[in-house]
Amino acid sequence: MLKSVLILPVLALCACEAYKILVIFQLPGKSHSILGDGYVRHLIKAGHEVWYITPYPKKDVPANLHQIDISEVSASPLESLTNINAVLDKEQDLTDESKFFDLFLNITRITLNNQHVKNMLDDPNQTFDVVVVEWMLLDIFAGFSAVFGAPLIWSSSVEPHPAILELMGEEVNTAYTPDIRSSSAPPYSFVDRVHSLFMNSALKLFKFFYYTEAEKGVYDTVFGPYAAKRGRELPSYYEMRFNASLVLGNSHVSLGQATTVPQSYKSIGGYHIDDEVAPLPKDLQKIMDSAKDGVIFFSMGSTLKSEQFPNILKQNLLQMFGGLKQTVIWKFEEVIKDLPKNVHVLQWAPQQSILAHPNLILFITHGGLLSTTEATHFSVPIIGIPVFGDQYANVARAVKKGFAKKVDLSYNVAEDLAVAIDEILTDPKYKSKAKELSFIYHHRPVSPGKELVHWIEHVVETRGALHLRTPAFHHAWYQKMYLDLAALVLLCFVTVCFILRIIFKSKSDLNKKNN
Numbered sequence: 001m002l003k004s005v006l007i008l009p010v011l012a013l014c015a016c017e018a019y020k021i022l023v024i025f026q027l028p029g030k031s032h033s034i035l036g037d038g039y040v041r042h043l044i045k046a047g048h049e050v051w052y053i054t055p056y057p058k059k060d061v062p063a064n065l066h067q068i069d070i071s072e073v074s075a076s077p078l079e080s081l082t083n084i085n086a087v088l089d090k091e092q093d094l095t096d097e098s099k100f101f102d103l104f105l106n107i108t109r110i111t112l113n114n115q116h117v118k119n120m121l122d123d124p125n126q127t128f129d130v131v132v133v134e135w136m137l138l139d140i141f142a143g144f145s146a147v148f149g150a151p152l153i154w155s156s157s158v159e160p161h162p163a164i165l166e167l168m169g170e171e172v173n174t175a176y177t178p179d180i181r182s183s184s185a186p187p188y189s190f191v192d193r194v195h196s197l198f199m200n201s202a203l204k205l206f207k208f209f210y211y212t213e214a215e216k217g218v219y220d221t222v223f224g225p226y227a228a229k230r231g232r233e234l235p236s237y238y239e240m241r242f243n244a245s246l247v248l249g250n251s252h253v254s255l256g257q258a259t260t261v262p263q264s265y266k267s268i269g270g271y272h273i274d275d276e277v278a279p280l281p282k283d284l285q286k287i288m289d290s291a292k293d294g295v296i297f298f299s300m301g302s303t304l305k306s307e308q309f310p311n312i313l314k315q316n317l318l319q320m321f322g323g324l325k326q327t328v329i330w331k332f333e334e335v336i337k338d339l340p341k342n343v344h345v346l347q348w349a350p351q352q353s354i355l356a357h358p359n360l361i362l363f364i365t366h367g368g369l370l371s372t373t374e375a376t377h378f379s380v381p382i383i384g385i386p387v388f389g390d391q392y393a394n395v396a397r398a399v400k401k402g403f404a405k406k407v408d409l410s411y412n413v414a415e416d417l418a419v420a421i422d423e424i425l426t427d428p429k430y431k432s433k434a435k436e437l438s439f440i441y442h443h444r445p446v447s448p449g450k451e452l453v454h455w456i457e458h459v460v461e462t463r464g465a466l467h468l469r470t471p472a473f474h475h476a477w478y479q480k481m482y483l484d485l486a487a488l489v490l491l492c493f494v495t496v497c498f499i500l501r502i503i504f505k506s507k508s509d510l511n512k513k514n515n
């Protein structure tokens with residue numbers, strides 16, 4: 001009796017379905033790790049045990065979080081791809097696919113070579129209830145799901161795009177669905193549509209002919225032996241690529257567009273934002289509280305390093321900011337002397353808390369998805385200066401939605417910014433659009449963090465959520481395109497022609513004979 005009294009509460013706690021979840025965010029970029037940290041925060045809060053493969057491990061973590069430190073991946077040359085001078089001098093082609101594939105494959109190899117990752121895979125007693133992997137062009141990490149025999153969830157850090165939806169079995173129409181690297185937003189002109197079709201086909205063909213073999217090679221050689229050690233045969237790469245239970249997308253209609261997605265795609269955009277805004281540091285709070293004419297916040301994110309900023313640009317920007325009546329907070333990693341009175345430079349800035357302040361009137365940003373999401377969350381209009389990757393697309397979308405202006409990064413950036421600042425602050429339509437979108441963003445039945453936990457638990461509790469998979473998976477490509485019907489129609493047509501010809505011929509033969 002006593003025993004059961006003691007055991008019961010324990011059972012009540014554990015039967016709470018505390019699952020063991022593997023979360024993999026391997027890319028050495030601050031924004032990727034913020035997205036990974038968001039999963040960890042919500043899952044830990046929900047009482048689950050999380051194993052987290054990350055290049056940025058934290059100190060003082062709760063007991064149910066096991067971090068696997070892969071900081072060695074940050075030695076890979078991601079930063080050289082975001083060199084500001086190369087962008088300014090227009091020397092950089094950031095749309096070159098093979099560069100990105102090579103880079104991500106290299107990072108993947110480093111991760112798989114990490115001793116702690118190897119130990120985890122090599123231990124036949126190690127199990128997980130579900131595996132969550134950030135998807136970035138490569139599908140190799142489907143192997144974790146194969147080795148552990150656990151359902152797979154892809155985390156997509158951007159808007160839903162053809163490449164990720166294809167993994168869920170859906171072919172979307174490229175005439176109005178932007179490609180992952182697209183820098184324009186529908187509705188598309190003729191040229192845009194052709195470009196979109198071309199970009200998407202190019203990525204597909206490139207992957208099919210050039211990269212699939214390389215990915216399969218890594219998948220087979222790395223995961224094969226671990227599966228064998230568990231007495232299991234490794235399922236084929238082609239099968240596992242398409243075997244994810246869900247895609248959890250860092251997207252929302254208020255931020256992007258109403259793309260047609262399969263049932264196995266769930267939007268959880270905004271989950272990385274803390275439910276409660278952290279208070280500002282005292283000095284910053286004072287600066288913002290006393291800004292009568294409002295505050296402009298300027299931050300180019302974490303990938304673009306200030307030290308790369310050419311001096312002349314810094315001087316021009318400072319001079320321009322100094323001439324404004326508003327207070328300017330500039331997130332910049334170095335200390336600048338002789339600042340104008342209204343300009344404050346911060347080496348580190350609590351972005352969400354700054355955006356949440358009622359006196360904040362404008363956000364000048366590189367246009368990273370997290371920043372544009374936060375702008376919508378806190379209903380702030382933006383000026384986007386895109387530099388890299390999806391920033392062009394995010395800014396293009398924000399401009400089209402009507403709460404943003406775009407400024408190109410050039411040696412003229414200070415003058416162009418001055419014009420844009422003036423327009424956005426004098427025309428109230430930008431702020432009111434930001435408010436309208438923010439309403440749509442917040443008007444959801446549950447918060448994105450709750451939804452994240454819900455869907456991950458749903459996958460575990462339904463053993464892979466097979467009911468959410470599209471029936472498209474059961475049909476071959478020629479069946480989907482009705483090519484078998486086309487063949488049948490063609491065959492009937494040929495047969496009819498043939499029969500008619502015989503009839504006609506025998507008739508004319510008969511006529512000849514009678515004559």
Ligand SMILES: *[C@@H]1O[C@H](CO)[C@@H](O)[C@H](O)[C@H]1NC(C)=O
Pocket residue numbers: 146150151152235239240243245463464465
């Ligand atoms: C594909 O995923 C489902 C659900 O997680 C799982 O039951 C199945 O075994 C997986 N297929 C393979 C070949 O591993």
